[in-house]
Amino acid sequence: MNATTPYYPDSFYSLARLLITLFIAIVGNAGMWAIVVIMPNLGDEFQVARSVLSIPYTLTMLGFALGNVFLGRIVDRFGITKAIILASVLNAFGYVSASIFDSFFALAFFHLFIGLGTAVSFGPLLADISLWFKKYRGIAVAITASGNYISGAIFPILLGGLISDYGWRISYFLLALSCILIILPASFFLRRSLDKEFSDEQERQASVMSTSSRFKPLTLQIILSIAGICCCVAMSMPQIHLVTMCVDLGYGSQVGAEMLSLMLLGGVISRLISGVLVDFIGGVKTLLLGSSLQLIGLILYYPTTEMNSLYIVSLIFGLSQGGIVPSYAIIVREYMPPQEAGARVGIVIMATVIGMAFGGWISGVIFDATNSYQLAILNGIVWNFINIVIVGSLLFFGPANRLEQKVA
Numbered sequence: 001m002n003a004t005t006p007y008y009p010d011s012f013y014s015l016a017r018l019l020i021t022l023f024i025a026i027v028g029n030a031g032m033w034a035i036v037v038i039m040p041n042l043g044d045e046f047q048v049a050r051s052v053l054s055i056p057y058t059l060t061m062l063g064f065a066l067g068n069v070f071l072g073r074i075v076d077r078f079g080i081t082k083a084i085i086l087a088s089v090l091n092a093f094g095y096v097s098a099s100i101f102d103s104f105f106a107l108a109f110f111h112l113f114i115g116l117g118t119a120v121s122f123g124p125l126l127a128d129i130s131l132w133f134k135k136y137r138g139i140a141v142a143i144t145a146s147g148n149y150i151s152g153a154i155f156p157i158l159l160g161g162l163i164s165d166y167g168w169r170i171s172y173f174l175l176a177l178s179c180i181l182i183i184l185p186a187s188f189f190l191r192r193s194l195d196k197e198f199s200d201e202q203e204r205q206a207s208v209m210s211t212s213s214r215f216k217p218l219t220l221q222i223i224l225s226i227a228g229i230c231c232c233v234a235m236s237m238p239q240i241h242l243v244t245m246c247v248d249l250g251y252g253s254q255v256g257a258e259m260l261s262l263m264l265l266g267g268v269i270s271r272l273i274s275g276v277l278v279d280f281i282g283g284v285k286t287l288l289l290g291s292s293l294q295l296i297g298l299i300l301y302y303p304t305t306e307m308n309s310l311y312i313v314s315l316i317f318g319l320s321q322g323g324i325v326p327s328y329a330i331i332v333r334e335y336m337p338p339q340e341a342g343a344r345v346g347i348v349i350m351a352t353v354i355g356m357a358f359g360g361w362i363s364g365v366i367f368d369a370t371n372s373y374q375l376a377i378l379n380g381i382v383w384n385f386i387n388i389v390i391v392g393s394l395l396f397f398g399p400a401n402r403l404e405q406k407v408a
Helices: 012-028 030-046 055-078 080-100 104-121 123-130 137-166 168-190 196-212 217-248 253-281 283-301 307-321 324-335 338-370 374-397 402-407
Strands: none
Touching: 012 030, 012 080, 012 104, 012 123, 012 137, 012 168, 030 055, 030 080, 030 104, 030 137, 030 168, 030 217, 030 253, 055 080, 055 104, 055 123, 055 338, 080 104, 080 123, 080 168, 104 123, 104 137, 123 137, 123 324, 123 338, 137 168, 137 253, 137 324, 217 253, 217 283, 217 307, 217 324, 217 338, 217 374, 253 283, 253 307, 253 324, 283 307, 283 324, 283 374, 324 338, 338 374
16 A cells, blocks of 8 residues: 555554554653763763753753654644654754764754654654544554653663763764654654545544633643743753763662653553553543642652662652643643644643753752752752642643543
C-alpha cells in the first residue's frame, strides 16, 4: 500500500504505528537528558556558577518549548514525517555545533537547536498518535509519552559510560549520528493518512465535548498552561538537579545518573497506569491525582540526604508524577478540535517546558544563594500546591468529567 492509503483508528496499523512512534520517542528524547548528565563535566571544564551552569539546560528547554508549538503546526499542516525530518536536522546540527566550540556560552546557545529538534519527540508525537486511537486513546498517548522517560532511564546510564570513556564531546557527536541514521529513516514509516470519514467524526465529537465545558477552548487552554507551568517548576528540581546534588553530597555523578534512571523508570510505570486510568475517569481527575502524588514525593525529598534513602525517594517521585504531563495533552484532545491538535497540544506542552526551564534556573539561583537545595525543594512544594488548586478548580468550574458524560 502507498503512503496515501487511508487507515482507520484502533486497527492493527494503529498498533504498529504506536510501536514505531514509541521507538522514535525513546531515541529522540535523548536531547532532554544529555545536558543533565554532562552538567558536572561542564562545571569542571568551565568553572562557572551553578546558576550559569543551568543556562544550557534552560536554553534546551526554551527550544523544546518553542519546538512543540512550531513543529506542532507543521504536523497539523504537513504531517508528522516532514516535522521529524526537519527536527532530525536541527538536532544533529545542535549536537555537532555544541561539541566543537570551546566557549561555554556558544555551547549553551547551540542547545537551543537541540531543544527545537528534540521537541518533535514529545508534543507532536502525542498529538499525532492521539488521532489514531479512539477507544484506547489514553493508553496510546501514555505509551508514547513514556518514551520520554524510557529515554531518561536509558541514556543517562549509557551517556555516563560513554562520557567516562570518550568525553562528552564525542558522546554528543554520536547522538548527532543517531538523529540522521535512526530517527530520520524511521519517520518514513509514519506517512500513512487517517480515513477522512473518521477525521470528520473526531471533529464532531470534539465540538460536542467543547460545548459541554464551562470554559471556551481558549480560556481552558490558558488555565491549563498556567497550571502546567506551576506543576513543572515543582517537577524540575529533582529531575534537573538530582545528579548535581549527588555530586555535592559526595556520591558522584554515576550514582546520580542511576537515581535519575530509577526515577524515570518509575515515571514510565506511572504514565502507563495513568493512561489506563484516563480512559475511565478522564484527563482532569487523572491530572489532579498525579499532581497530589507529586506533592507527596517532593515532601519526601526535603529531609533526605542518605544515599540509599535517595534511591527510594527517587523511585517514589517517579511513580508519583509520570502521568501528569500526558494528562494535559489528553484534556486538550478531549475538548478541542482534532485538526488543531498539534498546535494546541504544543502550546500546553510549551507551558510545561517553560515551567521546567524556569524551575531548573531558579533552583540553581537558590542553591547559589544558600549553598543548599533545601529551599529549592520548598520552592517546588509551593508551586505544586498552586497547581493543585488550579486543577482542583477545574473539577468544579471546568469540563464535566468522563463518568458524568457517560451517564448523560
